[in-house]
Amino acid sequence: MIQLLLKILTCEEDSVPDQTADSTVFQSGLLLDMKPGVRVCVPSAAVLGLFCRGCLSRSRSWPGRSFSSTSREMSRWNSQDTSPPSPQENVRVLITGGLGQLGVGLAQMLRKQYGRDNVILSDIKKPPPHVYANGPFVYADVLDYKHLRELIVNNRVTWLVHYSALLSAVGEANVALARKINITGLHNVLDLALENCLRLFVPSTIGAFGPSSPRDPAPDLCVQRPRTIYGVSKVHGELMGEYLHHKYGLDFRCLRYPGVISVNTPPGGGTTDYAVQIFHDALSTGHHECYLRPDTRLPMMHISDCHRATVEFMQAPECQLSLRTYNIAAMSFTPEEVAQEIRKHLPHLKVTYNPDTVRQTIADSWPVRFDDTNARRDWGWAPAFGLEELVSDMLRSIRDKRTSEGLPVS
Numbered sequence: 001m002i003q004l005l006l007k008i009l010t011c012e013e014d015s016v017p018d019q020t021a022d023s024t025v026f027q028s029g030l031l032l033d034m035k036p037g038v039r040v041c042v043p044s045a046a047v048l049g050l051f052c053r054g055c056l057s058r059s060r061s062w063p064g065r066s067f068s069s070t071s072r073e074m075s076r077w078n079s080q081d082t083s084p085p086s087p088q089e090n091v092r093v094l095i096t097g098g099l100g101q102l103g104v105g106l107a108q109m110l111r112k113q114y115g116r117d118n119v120i121l122s123d124i125k126k127p128p129p130h131v132y133a134n135g136p137f138v139y140a141d142v143l144d145y146k147h148l149r150e151l152i153v154n155n156r157v158t159w160l161v162h163y164s165a166l167l168s169a170v171g172e173a174n175v176a177l178a179r180k181i182n183i184t185g186l187h188n189v190l191d192l193a194l195e196n197c198l199r200l201f202v203p204s205t206i207g208a209f210g211p212s213s214p215r216d217p218a219p220d221l222c223v224q225r226p227r228t229i230y231g232v233s234k235v236h237g238e239l240m241g242e243y244l245h246h247k248y249g250l251d252f253r254c255l256r257y258p259g260v261i262s263v264n265t266p267p268g269g270g271t272t273d274y275a276v277q278i279f280h281d282a283l284s285t286g287h288h289e290c291y292l293r294p295d296t297r298l299p300m301m302h303i304s305d306c307h308r309a310t311v312e313f314m315q316a317p318e319c320q321l322s323l324r325t326y327n328i329a330a331m332s333f334t335p336e337e338v339a340q341e342i343r344k345h346l347p348h349l350k351v352t353y354n355p356d357t358v359r360q361t362i363a364d365s366w367p368v369r370f371d372d373t374n375a376r377r378d379w380g381w382a383p384a385f386g387l388e389e390l391v392s393d394m395l396r397s398i399r400d401k402r403t404s405e406g407l408p409v410s
C-alpha cells in the first residue's frame with residue numbers, strides 16, 4: 001500500500017490500482033474501505049493510461065449514494081461487473097448536439113484517431129445523408145436523462161462531448177428554452193458523466209464574461225458577470241464541472257471558445273455569426289450587411305484550430321492540467337478589419353453597417369481579446385490560423401463548394 005501511495009504521489013502513469021484487488025481507496029489522506037464491486041470514478045483516466053496524482057487523490061469520494069440517488073439509480077455503482085477496465089479499452093465518444101456548427105467536424109477528427117464506429121454523433125435533428133453515411137448517428141435529447149443513460153451504457157461510452165446549447169442571440173430570444181437546454185441539459189450530462197466515470201468536455205465561450213470583466217485581454221480567472229442567459233448558463237457549467245471535479249473526481253474539461261468560423265455548417269444563432277456570413281456574401285452577392293458596428297473587436301478562431309484544441313485538450317494527461325477551464329485564443333478582429341483582408345482577394349466587396357441592438361449590446365460586453373497563456377503553458381496549445389490564413393482558407397473552401405454545387409462565384 002505504501003508503494004502504491006508513493007507511485008500515485010509521483011504521478012506515475014503506470015500506477016493504475018486494481019480497484020477490485022484492493023478494496024481500499026484514499027480520501028483526503030485517509031484510507032476508506034469500500035465494498036467489493038463498488039467502483040470509484042477513476043477508470044476514465046485509467047482507461048487512457050493517464051492515471052496521476054491529481055486524478056486519484058480527488059477521486060475517492062464517490063457520489064453514488066448521495067448525488068441524485070433518489071430519482072436516478074446509480075447503476076454503475078451497483079454493478080455486478082467488478083473487473084477493472086482494461087488499459088486497452090477503446091475510447092468511445094458520444095457527442096451531444098452534434099449536428100450544429102461544430103459537431104460533425106469534431107467527429108471527423110476524432111474518428112481519424114479512434115475509429116469510425118467509436119465516435120457517435122447525436123442530436124434531435126435529422127442528419128443530412130453524408131453525415132449519416134459517415135459514422136454512427138443516434139437521436140438524443142439532452143433533456144431525456146433515461147434515454148441518454150441508455151445510450152451511454154449500451155455503447156460503453158467513455159468520453160462525452162456536450163455540444164447541445166442555445167447560443168447567445170437565440171438564447172436571448174427564448175430565455176426559458178435556453179435555460180432548459182443549457183442548464184437542465186447540462187445537469188443531466190454532469191450526472192451521467194459522474195455516474196459512468198466519463199471524461200466530460202463542455203465548451204464555454206467568450207460569452208462567459210461580461211462588462212465588468214477585464215476585456216483586453218480577459219484572463220482565465222477574473223470577474224465573470226455575463227448579461228446573457230447563454231453566458232450565465234456557461235459560467236454555471238464551468239463552476240458545476242469544477243465543483244464536481246474537486247469534490248468527486250469528475251474528469252471535467254472545458255475550453256472557452258472564441259467565435260468559431262467555418263464553411264460547411266452554418267452557425268446556430270450567435271453574436272459572432274457575421275464573421276461566417278461575410279465570406280458567403282463576398283462570394284455570392286458581393287455585399288454584406290453587418291449587424292455589428294465596424295469597430296466591434298471580438299476573439300475568433302478557425303474551426304480546425306477549435307477542433308484540434310478540443311482533441312489535444314481531451315488527450316492531455318490530467319497531471320498537466322492546472323485548471324479545468326481554459327481560454328483558447330487565435331486572433332481578434334473587427335468587421336472592418338476582416339472586410340479589408342477579404343478585399344485583398346475580392347476588391348469589390350461592399351459592407352454596410354446596420355447594428356442590431358441585441359447583438360451589439362452583447363458584443364460590447366464581451367472580451368476583445370483572450371489571454372490563453374495557461375493553455376499554451378500547460379498542454380501546449382498553439383493556433384495554426386491567423387487572420388490572413390483564415391481569410392484565404394475560407395474563400396478557397398467556399399469557392400470550391402459553390403463551384404461543386406454549380407453555384408455562381410462573384
Ligand SMILES: NC(=O)c1ccc[n+]([C@@H]2O[C@H](COP(=O)([O-])OP(=O)(O)OC[C@H]3O[C@@H](n4cnc5c(N)ncnc54)[C@H](O)[C@@H]3O)[C@@H](O)[C@H]2O)c1
Pocket residue numbers: 096097098099100101102103122123124125140141142143162163164165166167181185203204205206256257258259260261266267268269270272
Ligand atoms: N460556434 C461557436 O462560435 C461557439 C463558440 C463558443 C462556444 N460554443 C459552444 O460550442 C457548442 C457547440 O456550438 P455550435 O456552434 O455547434 O452550436 P449550434 O447551435 O450550431 O448547435 C447546437 C446543437 O444542439 C442541438 N440541440 C438543441 N436542443 C437540443 C436538445 N434538447 N438535445 C440535444 N441537442 C439539442 C441543436 O439541434 C444543434 O444542432 C455549444 O455549447 C456552444 O455554446 C460555440
Ligand SMILES: C[C@@H](O)[C@H](N)C(=O)O
Pocket residue numbers: 167168169204205206207230257258259260269270271272273
Ligand atoms: C461566441 C460563441 O459563444 C457563439 N458564436 C455566440 O456568438 O454566441
